[in-house]
Amino acid sequence: MTDRKKTGIIGEAIAREHLEALGYTIEVAGYRYRRVELDLVARLGECLVFVEVKTRRGLDYGHPSAAVSPAKEKNICRAAAAYLEEVNHTWEIRFDIIAILLHPDGSHALEHIEDAFFPGLF
Numbered sequence: 427m428t429d430r431k432k433t434g435i436i437g438e439a440i441a442r443e444h445l446e447a448l449g450y451t452i453e454v455a456g457y458r459y460r461r462v463e464l465d466l467v468a469r470l471g472e473c474l475v476f477v478e479v480k481t482r483r484g485l486d487y488g489h490p491s492a493a494v495s496p497a498k499e500k501n502i503c504r505a506a507a508a509y510l511e512e513v514n515h516t517w518e519i520r521f522d523i524i525a526i527l528l529h530p531d532g533s534h535a536l537e538h539i540e541d542a543f544f545p546g547l548f
Contacts, residue, residue, distance in 0.1 A: 481528060506519065
């Protein structure tokens, strides 16, 4: 397994723990639609929350949240639409980003950006 893959797995585990501590229920992790993966789909009350997790071991390439480009947002929205149709969810949705910076000492910094973006027509 590559270091990049390990970093992603660690980040998703941290994000999942964070969300569960806040009362979210994780519905699915790693939902795939075509070539797009939704990292986490969580529920908070009646709201479905599509969570993109970005994890880095340093800031050499910028803040982790900066890796969510408009093209990435569009792909996430398409995958979310497929998921919504699959589960027949017609109520509130939200798109969040959880940015995690892993420190060499094993600690981490986490930023949870709620309502990070909103899809246009997709």
